[in-house]
Structure formats: structure tokens, C-alpha cells
Amino acid sequence: MNWKRASIAVLAAAPLIALFAYGFSRDPAEIPSPLPGHAAPNFTLTVFAPGDGPLMQPLGDTFRLGELVGKVVVVNFWASWCGPCRSEHATLSETARQYAGRPARFIGVLYNDSAASATQWIGEMGGQSYPALLDPGALTAIDYGVYGVPETFIVDATGRIAYKQVGPVSANILHQWIDSLLPNATAAGTVPRARVP
Amino acid sequence: MIGLLAHNALLVSLAAVAFGAILTPVAIRTGRQEWLQLVYGAVYTNFLLVSVAAGSMVVALVTHDFSVSYVAAVGSRSTPLLFTIISLWGALEGSILFWAWVLGLYSAAVVLLHHRRPGNLVPYAVMTLLAVAAFFAILLVGPADPFLPVFPVPADGPGPNTLLQNHYLMAVHPPLLYLGYVGMSVPFAFALGAIFSNEAASNDWSILSRRWMLASWGFLSAAIIAGMWWSYGVLGWGGYWAWDPVENASFLPWLTATAYLHSVMVQERRNMLRLWTLNLCVATFVLTILGTFLTRSGILSSVHAFTTGAIGYYFLAFIAIVLVTTLTLVAGNSERIQTKGKLGGAASRETVFLLNNLFLTAVMLTVLVGTLYPLVAEAVRGVKVSVGVPFFNRMALPAMVSLLFLMGVGPALPWGSTTWADARKRLYPPGIAAVILGAIAVIAGARSIYAILAFAFVGYAAMSNLREFWIGMRARHRAHGESWPTALVRLVAGNRRRYGGYVAHIGVLLIALGITASSTFRTEREATLTPGQTLTVSGRTVRLKNLWGREEPQRSVIGATMDVVGKNGAIIGTLEPRMNYYRVSDQPVPTPDVSSSWRGDLYVNLMAFDSGGANATVKVIVEPFVTWIWFGGLVVVIGAFIGLFYSSRGTGAPALATNSASAGPTVANADP
Amino acid sequence: MRYAALATVAVAVATCVAAPARAQDVAAPSRPSATATTTTASDSALEAQTTAVASTLRCPVCQGESIQDSPSDLARQMRIVVRDKLRAGNTPDQVKAYFVSKYGEWILLDPTMTGLNILLYVIPVLLVVGGLALVAILVRRWTAPETTTQ
Structure with missing residues (x-):
């Protein structure tokens, strides 16, 4: 045995094994979004589900993101055929209601679905407090780099995307981010930095 | 109940293989040859036990025994019987069980065929196989146990992955793939056995192993083609190869195995490249494990990757052990294995084989680097990147096109050496075919330089290989007055390995022609049609007749009936592309419909439809010569089959032509 | 001449390759009026460019397929975005840059020739x-x- 050659060969393979070991710490299905930290793409879409109570916006009304400067906006992409959307629906609807009097808005954007089945779904789920918009051709979804629903974006008062959630969003995350982004929030030092994964 | 039986069978099989692997070196070191009979007994016992386990799984699947965890995960009462049986390899745990069974089968065959051979090569090779089997047995009783009890017993299960229960080729592709993949453990075992037994410096081990490699190579070739056919028939985009990590994983060992099948000839004739050939053997096995690891562990995303948990860490540990062990053994013994050979001359077949090995290795490393690069980029740059079709096509095609050319040069040149003048005389004539096919490609509209070169080189190599048959037949015809068909049969029978190789070449060329033509001259259009409307693509016209729906136990099917309209307006055929909505999945699975002829395919996929039946969006693709790929695959397999049963008399000498009819499967005793 | 037979085969093969391609050239301008699409002749260059760009963009909801090859809704919609942006005068590189700004470098099937x-x-x-x-x-x-x- 030539142990010198053997050790060199084994050492040469070490980076490969290290690479595979590193691979386990990553999820190949997760695609980090480049959007957080950048200006939220503007969109102008039509309301197809009005919402109820104080958050209501009339059916057929036009929603413009650009008009909401000064407010924190939660943009949720969803569809009626999406299983995980069911689990976050109550959270979103309830949290939206809690922030009704504050400078925070919730909006749903329908992703590759028909208004009819989405409306029926909202009915089945027991209603939705905030309005939802139609996105024909998924142009807005593509503008937001959506690759699966649900996805939730939190836009700060300056119109910048502060956070993106892939998969169902929790009340905790919503509260944490909205509270920190609200204009009358605490000192700037405690504002979480935009996450750029 | 049956789960407990099978689980215990696997436990005992783990004990048997571990016992056998440990006993082998003890038996050899202490000189107790009779103990080797116990080792061989362990091999047979393992095969029996794994067969019991695999058989139990099939029974559990067919009887819908949902108390078995694997059945609960992939079974369903509504799945048709065929797909129920083949879901044995449709998910992770079952595929590991099937792998273990195939490995058990190969190990038993190795013992059966070679146990009489004197020396320590076979015992050490068996020890290596048992060590590999131990790994799979550990998986099967540990993280990939398919026989876990489920309680309470569910009434029904979700059924297999919808992509896998949508096409009958799923009954064909995976078994072929495993026969190819797992079979490559045998040459690896012989390579390590040769090092352990100090026989690596002789050619004996490669004479034993090359036939196993050829058989596995034939299976893997067939599996790759079947996999392409499956993609073509089920994914709905009219393609058959997407450089997906799973596809690359099957292609990588194919490349090194192909290189091995060529370099081993140089080794036998010239006593050269011994270390290189052994490395190819080892690399092929490592690549099969690596490919399985990459696609089963979930570290790369892929179409058919199984999602997993802890099993990835076991694979990582196994890969690390395999790499460290084999690299230590091979590098540590490299000085003893290396030989100093001589070439007869630069203008020789040997030189072409060196280039062949170079390009095959270059393609392999390019594909490997491209497949792993997303991991590297994430580790180093922290950014997710993709490496896909455009990259692989651009980077791997030049070397692959060069290989097509070499396939024409190699057979034309003699072993040993020749003068440059003689070489020119041998190499120029097939140039005619190159010019003709290249010109035709240009006239037909090919503009990409690689496409034109590929056509030209396919012509060159096809003529060069056919010319070898022609020259041999003419010689027999003139010398013995044999009729042409007799001359052909006796020529091939007299040197099966050589002419089997040429047949395989012709198969590869047919595949290359099919791929080049179908990708170069492919035309596609997508349109939304109302009933009665037509769509014409590349001179082929289809007309939407109607949309229909049908309920099946496991799925709802929406189909479009489309008439194929001939030049004169007559209906010359009907196509029914469908969309399948499985109850267990959000994602519909398409079933494109294809009208095939040797000239080309008319491929129609239903993309979307109006639920009221008012219109359907279809994609129509016209692809010339696709069927040549599948046919070429068959020819490759025939070539491998011919080469597998070559005469034991050696590599070059023409054997008596009369034994052709009775040759049969002589693997058992062909090698003295 | 023993190459004559081979040459005949080769020519026969060639006619088959050439036939569909030529047929397409003829068929393209004189498409039957009953077909569903309403594209004009000048669109064929745009179509070719769309195909070229779409082939290099990875479909986000599939795995490994390009948006050109994927039959999914999102891929189709992304193809439309590609076409619209090209029609609006964007260069292929600008269109790709748009998708990179939304989805990250991940969306390029053909990694850029920069850095690592x-x-x-x-x-x-x-x-x-x-x-x-x-x-x-x-x-x-x-x-x-x-x-x-x-």
C-alpha cells in the first residue's frame, strides 16, 4: 500500500462529501425571493369579493396599491384549489379585522382561479373580512415572483416589500411585522431589517 | 402479519450478509476454504429472504393490506392491478427493497456461475457484494422499512404517485434501470476483489467482469431509452430528455460503462490502461450510488425525486465509506496495478479508443459538474441557480458530436498500427455518406453547426460500421462461396463481440439520428380550437371534433377527440389527447396522443379546455424521426445481446462459424 | 458502385426530413381561414424569439422544465409576458433580467457567464x-x- 497516494485521493474526495453534507442543510424546493427590500410592484386590479364590515370595498371597484402610501399592506396570493390556503384563511381574516382602525390594509389576490369558484370558497370558509382581487393572466403574480400559493407579502408604509412568506402565514408573523412597520411604531432601531435570504 | 414476516426475513437477511462479509476474509486468511461454502450459503439465503420480503410486498399490495406502512402510503383500492403491482418500485422504501432484491439476484448469479474458479478473486468479490447488500439491508430494517405496522388500519390509501400510474412504461423502465444500475456493482466487486486478492495486475478479473458490465450496460441503455419514451408519453411537451438530475443520474454511469467497454479491449490486447479501466469500473459503481443518493435524498430537486427524511444521511455515510475505501484501495495500490504498455502506432484503433475514453469522460464530468453546480453555487455564493437544458446542450453537445465521428473512425482503423496512407484509404470512403447526409440536413433547413455536423457524422459512422459488415461478408463470399445471408450470419457468429459492438454502434447512430432530426426539425403550435376548427402544423392538419369526459375509479378523464385530416380533406386518423384528474392530486396529468410513423410523429397534447365543451386548447407538435430513437434502443440491446455471448476463444481470432445456432446462453461456462 | 445503394437510402431518408420542413414553409403564409389563431406573418419572428427566450426560463411550478415546455398555467402566462415584453420592444436580455428581478437567478436555466x-x-x-x-x-x-x- 502506498499510503501517501491513498491519503491524497481521499483528501481529494473530501470536498465532495462536504458538499453533499452541506446539501442536507438546504431545501431545494425553496426559492428565495429577491423582492424583499425593493419597492413593491404597483398593481391596479378589480375587486371581485368585497369583504365585509369596515374593510369592505365594493364589488367591481378598482384597487390601486400605489394609492396606499403611508399604510402597511398585506398582499396575499391564494386560490380556491390550494389546500394550505384553507389553513391560513381564518388567521388572515381575523388579523385584518384586528387592524381595521390602523393604517394597515389586507388584500387578497386570486391566483389562476375563477371568480365563481373563489367566491363559493369564501362562502364555504365563512366569509372573508378583507376584499379580494382578480388577477387576469397572473400578471401581478408574476410581477411578485409568485411560484406557489399561498404567498404573502408585507409592504411597508413607503411602498417597499419588507417580508415575503411562502406557505401559510401565522398570526404571529403578521403581528410582528405589521406592528414593527406601522408608522407610529417604536424607535427605528427595533424595526426588523428587510430579510434578504 | 405478512409485514412482520417480511420484516423478520429482512432482519435475518441482514444478519446473513453481515456474517458472510465478515467470514470471507477470515476464511481466506486462515486458509479454511470450506468456510467459503458458508459465505456462498449466506448469499443464497439472502436472496431467498429478500425474495420472501419482496414477494410479501407484492402480496400485500395486491390484497390491499393497509396494515403495512408502504401499502398505506402508495396503495389504493381504486388503482388498476398493473399499477398496484408496479408501485413496488413507485416510492422510496419499495424501490430500496427492489434494489436489494436485484442485488441479491446478481450476487446469487455471481456465486452460481463463478464459485468454482480457483483463487481468492471470487470470494473477495462476493464479500464486496455482501457489504453493499448489508447497506441496503440496514436501510430496509431501519429508515426505509416498508413493513412498519400501521394502526388503526386505514380503509384505503392514496395510491401511487400520479405521474407513475399514468403510463405502462412504468412497468418497464424501473426494472430495467435497476437491472442496469445494480448490475454495475458486479464489475465493481470484481475490481475490488482483484485488489484484495492481488490479482489486479492480471487481466483475469476484467475478463470476468466485462461480461457483467456489458449485460448491465445493455439493461441501462434500454432503461434510458424506456425512460425517454416515458417522458415523451406522459409529460406532454413532446420532448424525451430534459437533463433532469434523475436523467443525468442514469446517463453518468452509462458514459463510464461505455468508456470501460472500450478501454477494456485495449487492456486485453496491449496490457495497457489497466489502472484506468479499473478506475472506470469503480467510477461506474460510485456514479450509480451517487445518482441514487442525489435523487433519493432530496438534496437536488427533480421531477421524479422521492421525498425523504433520514435516509439521505445513511446514503451520505455510505457514499463517504465507498469513496474513502475505494480511493484508498485503488490509489494505494496504483503502482502495482499500473503497467507500461506499448502502442503499435499512432494510426491505430487503440488511439481512437483513447480519444473515445477522453470524450466520454469529458461528457460525464461536464454533466456531473452541471448537475452538482447548484449545490456549489449555493454553498459558495449563497445564491440558488439552475443549470438546465440550454447549458447541457451547449456544453455537452460538442463532445457528443465528436464521439459520433470517432464511432466512424474506430471501426475503420485496425488494431496495432497502420501507415497513414492506409489509414486514409480506410477513412475516406465513408466521407461520402457524411457529405450526403450533411448536405441533406442543410437543404432541409438545418442551420445549427452541431446539427449539421451530427447528421454528417451519423452518416459517416453508419457507413463506416456497415462497411465493416460488407468487407467481412465479401471476404467470406469470395473465399467460401457462401451466400450473402449465410456470410452475414457466420461473420457475426464468428466474432460476436466485435460485430455485436458494431450493431450497438448502429443502434446508437439511429438514436443520434432520431434525436438530431426530431430536435432540429421539430415544429409546434398551440391554439384554442372550437369544435370543427382545424390547426395545421408543418403540413399536418388536425381538427377538433368534440370534448368528452369520463369517470374512472381513481381519476376523472377529460379528452378531446381530434381528427387527423389528410391532404385531400379525408379523415386519416383520430387522436385523443386526455387530461387526467387523479383524486389524490391537485396537479392534472396529461396523456398526449401520438400518431407515429417511421417518418415522424404527430403529437397532440390537451393543454386546457372550456368546462362547457365550447373549446379546447391543444399543443400540436410535429417531430420527424422520433420512432428511430426507440428503434435504435432496440438495436443497441440486440448488439449488447450478441456481444454478450461471444466465443470463449478470445477476442480476435475468428471462431468456427458452425456453433452459431447452439450457442445459447453460455455465460455459465464460457470463461475457462 | 457499391456506394450507390447507400446513397439512394440516404437520399430517401433526406427527402423525408426535408418534406415536412418544406411543407411548413408553404403552409405558413397560406394558413386555412378556419384555424383558430389570428397571428399575422410578421409575428413568426416574434414567435421564434419568444420560444428562444422561454426556453431559457425555468418554470417555477414545475421541476426543471422551461416555461416553453411546461403545460402548466403559470408557464403559459409567463410565455405571454415574455411575448408582450418582446413586442413592446424589450431585448431578450431585458426580458430575462425582468424575470431574474422577480424570481432570482434561479429562473435562468442557462447560468450567466459571470463570477463563479x-x-x-x-x-x-x-x-x-x-x-x-x-x-x-x-x-x-x-x-x-x-x-x-x-
């Missing part, structure tokens, strides 16, 4: 060039007269 990615393009070339040099050296050495063997 250069390795990806350099390694295969080095392999072939180095390999060819190695083969040349080995063949020289192995065919050299006995005395120079080392």
Missing part, C-alpha cells in the same frame, strides 16, 4: 483541451522507440 459560474463553462473546455494534450503526450510516449520508455 465561469467555472461551469471553463471546466468542460479545460477537460477536453487538457485531455487532448494528455492523449497526444501518451500516444507519443507509447509509440516511441523502446529506449525512451520511462
Whole structure:
């Protein structure tokens, strides 16, 4: 045995094994979004589900993101055929209601679905407090780099995307981010930095 | 109940293989040859036990025994019987069980065929196989146990992955793939056995192993083609190869195995490249494990990757052990294995084989680097990147096109050496075919330089290989007055390995022609049609007749009936592309419909439809010569089959032509 | 002439390849009026460019497929975005840059030739060039007269 050659060969393979070991710490299905930290793409879409109570916006009304400067906006992409959307629906609807009097808005954007089945779904789920918009051709979804629903974006008062959630969003995350982004929030030092994964 | 039986069978099989692997070196070191009979007994016992386990799984699947965890995960009462049986390899745990069974089968065959051979090569090779089997047995009783009890017993299960229960080729592709993949453990075992037994410096081990490699190579070739056919028939985009990590994983060992099948000839004739050939053997096995690891562990995303948990860490540990062990053994013994050979001359077949090995290795490393690069980029740059079709096509095609050319040069040149003048005389004539096919490609509209070169080189190599048959037949015809068909049969029978190789070449060329033509001259259009409307693509016209729906136990099917309209307006055929909505999945699975002829395919996929039946969006693709790929695959397999049963008399000498009819499967005793 | 037969086969093969391609050339301008699409002749260049760009963009909801090949809704919609942006005068690189700004570098199936990615393009070339040099050296050495063997 030539142990010198053997050790060199084994050492040469070490980076490969290290690479595979590193691979386990990553999820190949997760695609980090480049959007957080950048200006939220503007969109102008039509309301197809009005919402109820104080958050209501009339059916057929036009929603413009650009008009909401000064407010924190939660943009949720969803569809009626999406299983995980069911689990976050109550959270979103309830949290939206809690922030009704504050400078925070919730909006749903329908992703590759028909208004009819989405409306029926909202009915089945027991209603939705905030309005939802139609996105024909998924142009807005593509503008937001959506690759699966649900996805939730939190836009700060300056119109910048502060956070993106892939998969169902929790009340905790919503509260944490909205509270920190609200204009009358605490000192700037405690504002979480935009996450750029 | 049956789960407990099978689980215990696997436990005992783990004990048997571990016992056998440990006993082998003890038996050899202490000189107790009779103990080797116990080792061989362990091999047979393992095969029996794994067969019991695999058989139990099939029974559990067919009887819908949902108390078995694997059945609960992939079974369903509504799945048709065929797909129920083949879901044995449709998910992770079952595929590991099937792998273990195939490995058990190969190990038993190795013992059966070679146990009489004197020396320590076979015992050490068996020890290596048992060590590999131990790994799979550990998986099967540990993280990939398919026989876990489920309680309470569910009434029904979700059924297999919808992509896998949508096409009958799923009954064909995976078994072929495993026969190819797992079979490559045998040459690896012989390579390590040769090092352990100090026989690596002789050619004996490669004479034993090359036939196993050829058989596995034939299976893997067939599996790759079947996999392409499956993609073509089920994914709905009219393609058959997407450089997906799973596809690359099957292609990588194919490349090194192909290189091995060529370099081993140089080794036998010239006593050269011994270390290189052994490395190819080892690399092929490592690549099969690596490919399985990459696609089963979930570290790369892929179409058919199984999602997993802890099993990835076991694979990582196994890969690390395999790499460290084999690299230590091979590098540590490299000085003893290396030989100093001589070439007869630069203008020789040997030189072409060196280039062949170079390009095959270059393609392999390019594909490997491209497949792993997303991991590297994430580790180093922290950014997710993709490496896909455009990259692989651009980077791997030049070397692959060069290989097509070499396939024409190699057979034309003699072993040993020749003068440059003689070489020119041998190499120029097939140039005619190159010019003709290249010109035709240009006239037909090919503009990409690689496409034109590929056509030209396919012509060159096809003529060069056919010319070898022609020259041999003419010689027999003139010398013995044999009729042409007799001359052909006796020529091939007299040197099966050589002419089997040429047949395989012709198969590869047919595949290359099919791929080049179908990708170069492919035309596609997508349109939304109302009933009665037509769509014409590349001179082929289809007309939407109607949309229909049908309920099946496991799925709802929406189909479009489309008439194929001939030049004169007559209906010359009907196509029914469908969309399948499985109850267990959000994602519909398409079933494109294809009208095939040797000239080309008319491929129609239903993309979307109006639920009221008012219109359907279809994609129509016209692809010339696709069927040549599948046919070429068959020819490759025939070539491998011919080469597998070559005469034991050696590599070059023409054997008596009369034994052709009775040759049969002589693997058992062909090698003295 | 023994090549005559082969040449005949080759020509026959060629006609089959050529036939559909020529048929398409003829069919393209004179499409039957009953067909569903309403594209004009000038659109064919745009279509070709769309296909070229779409083939290099990865479908986000599939795995490994390009948006050109994927039958999914999102891929179709993304193809439309590609086409619209090209029609609006964007260059292919600008269209790709748009998708990169939304989905990250991940969306490019053909990694950019910058930074670390250069390795990806350099390694295969080095392999072939180095390999060819190695083969040349080995063949020289192995065919050299006995005395120079080392």
C-alpha cells in the first residue's frame, strides 16, 4: 500500500462529501425571493369579493396599491384549489379585522382561479373580512415572483416589500411585522431589517 | 402479519450478509476454504429472504393490506392491478427493497456461475457484494422499512404517485434501470476483489467482469431509452430528455460503462490502461450510488425525486465509506496495478479508443459538474441557480458530436498500427455518406453547426460500421462461396463481440439520428380550437371534433377527440389527447396522443379546455424521426445481446462459424 | 458502385426530413381561414424569439422544465409576458433580467457567464483541451522507440 497516494485521493474526495453534507442543510424546493427590500410592484386590479364590515370595498371597484402610501399592506396570493390556503384563511381574516382602525390594509389576490369558484370558497370558509382581487393572466403574480400559493407579502408604509412568506402565514408573523412597520411604531432601531435570504 | 414476516426475513437477511462479509476474509486468511461454502450459503439465503420480503410486498399490495406502512402510503383500492403491482418500485422504501432484491439476484448469479474458479478473486468479490447488500439491508430494517405496522388500519390509501400510474412504461423502465444500475456493482466487486486478492495486475478479473458490465450496460441503455419514451408519453411537451438530475443520474454511469467497454479491449490486447479501466469500473459503481443518493435524498430537486427524511444521511455515510475505501484501495495500490504498455502506432484503433475514453469522460464530468453546480453555487455564493437544458446542450453537445465521428473512425482503423496512407484509404470512403447526409440536413433547413455536423457524422459512422459488415461478408463470399445471408450470419457468429459492438454502434447512430432530426426539425403550435376548427402544423392538419369526459375509479378523464385530416380533406386518423384528474392530486396529468410513423410523429397534447365543451386548447407538435430513437434502443440491446455471448476463444481470432445456432446462453461456462 | 445503394437510402431518408420542413414553409403564409389563431406573418419572428427566450426560463411550478415546455398555467402566462415584453420592444436580455428581478437567478436555466459560474463553462473546455494534450503526450510516449520508455 502506498499510503501517501491513498491519503491524497481521499483528501481529494473530501470536498465532495462536504458538499453533499452541506446539501442536507438546504431545501431545494425553496426559492428565495429577491423582492424583499425593493419597492413593491404597483398593481391596479378589480375587486371581485368585497369583504365585509369596515374593510369592505365594493364589488367591481378598482384597487390601486400605489394609492396606499403611508399604510402597511398585506398582499396575499391564494386560490380556491390550494389546500394550505384553507389553513391560513381564518388567521388572515381575523388579523385584518384586528387592524381595521390602523393604517394597515389586507388584500387578497386570486391566483389562476375563477371568480365563481373563489367566491363559493369564501362562502364555504365563512366569509372573508378583507376584499379580494382578480388577477387576469397572473400578471401581478408574476410581477411578485409568485411560484406557489399561498404567498404573502408585507409592504411597508413607503411602498417597499419588507417580508415575503411562502406557505401559510401565522398570526404571529403578521403581528410582528405589521406592528414593527406601522408608522407610529417604536424607535427605528427595533424595526426588523428587510430579510434578504 | 405478512409485514412482520417480511420484516423478520429482512432482519435475518441482514444478519446473513453481515456474517458472510465478515467470514470471507477470515476464511481466506486462515486458509479454511470450506468456510467459503458458508459465505456462498449466506448469499443464497439472502436472496431467498429478500425474495420472501419482496414477494410479501407484492402480496400485500395486491390484497390491499393497509396494515403495512408502504401499502398505506402508495396503495389504493381504486388503482388498476398493473399499477398496484408496479408501485413496488413507485416510492422510496419499495424501490430500496427492489434494489436489494436485484442485488441479491446478481450476487446469487455471481456465486452460481463463478464459485468454482480457483483463487481468492471470487470470494473477495462476493464479500464486496455482501457489504453493499448489508447497506441496503440496514436501510430496509431501519429508515426505509416498508413493513412498519400501521394502526388503526386505514380503509384505503392514496395510491401511487400520479405521474407513475399514468403510463405502462412504468412497468418497464424501473426494472430495467435497476437491472442496469445494480448490475454495475458486479464489475465493481470484481475490481475490488482483484485488489484484495492481488490479482489486479492480471487481466483475469476484467475478463470476468466485462461480461457483467456489458449485460448491465445493455439493461441501462434500454432503461434510458424506456425512460425517454416515458417522458415523451406522459409529460406532454413532446420532448424525451430534459437533463433532469434523475436523467443525468442514469446517463453518468452509462458514459463510464461505455468508456470501460472500450478501454477494456485495449487492456486485453496491449496490457495497457489497466489502472484506468479499473478506475472506470469503480467510477461506474460510485456514479450509480451517487445518482441514487442525489435523487433519493432530496438534496437536488427533480421531477421524479422521492421525498425523504433520514435516509439521505445513511446514503451520505455510505457514499463517504465507498469513496474513502475505494480511493484508498485503488490509489494505494496504483503502482502495482499500473503497467507500461506499448502502442503499435499512432494510426491505430487503440488511439481512437483513447480519444473515445477522453470524450466520454469529458461528457460525464461536464454533466456531473452541471448537475452538482447548484449545490456549489449555493454553498459558495449563497445564491440558488439552475443549470438546465440550454447549458447541457451547449456544453455537452460538442463532445457528443465528436464521439459520433470517432464511432466512424474506430471501426475503420485496425488494431496495432497502420501507415497513414492506409489509414486514409480506410477513412475516406465513408466521407461520402457524411457529405450526403450533411448536405441533406442543410437543404432541409438545418442551420445549427452541431446539427449539421451530427447528421454528417451519423452518416459517416453508419457507413463506416456497415462497411465493416460488407468487407467481412465479401471476404467470406469470395473465399467460401457462401451466400450473402449465410456470410452475414457466420461473420457475426464468428466474432460476436466485435460485430455485436458494431450493431450497438448502429443502434446508437439511429438514436443520434432520431434525436438530431426530431430536435432540429421539430415544429409546434398551440391554439384554442372550437369544435370543427382545424390547426395545421408543418403540413399536418388536425381538427377538433368534440370534448368528452369520463369517470374512472381513481381519476376523472377529460379528452378531446381530434381528427387527423389528410391532404385531400379525408379523415386519416383520430387522436385523443386526455387530461387526467387523479383524486389524490391537485396537479392534472396529461396523456398526449401520438400518431407515429417511421417518418415522424404527430403529437397532440390537451393543454386546457372550456368546462362547457365550447373549446379546447391543444399543443400540436410535429417531430420527424422520433420512432428511430426507440428503434435504435432496440438495436443497441440486440448488439449488447450478441456481444454478450461471444466465443470463449478470445477476442480476435475468428471462431468456427458452425456453433452459431447452439450457442445459447453460455455465460455459465464460457470463461475457462 | 457499391456506394450507390447507400446513397439512394440516404437520399430517401433526406427527402423525408426535408418534406415536412418544406411543407411548413408553404403552409405558413397560406394558413386555412378556419384555424383558430389570428397571428399575422410578421409575428413568426416574434414567435421564434419568444420560444428562444422561454426556453431559457425555468418554470417555477414545475421541476426543471422551461416555461416553453411546461403545460402548466403559470408557464403559459409567463410565455405571454415574455411575448408582450418582446413586442413592446424589450431585448431578450431585458426580458430575462425582468424575470431574474422577480424570481432570482434561479429562473435562468442557462447560468450567466459571470463570477463563479465561469467555472461551469471553463471546466468542460479545460477537460477536453487538457485531455487532448494528455492523449497526444501518451500516444507519443507509447509509440516511441523502446529506449525512451520511462
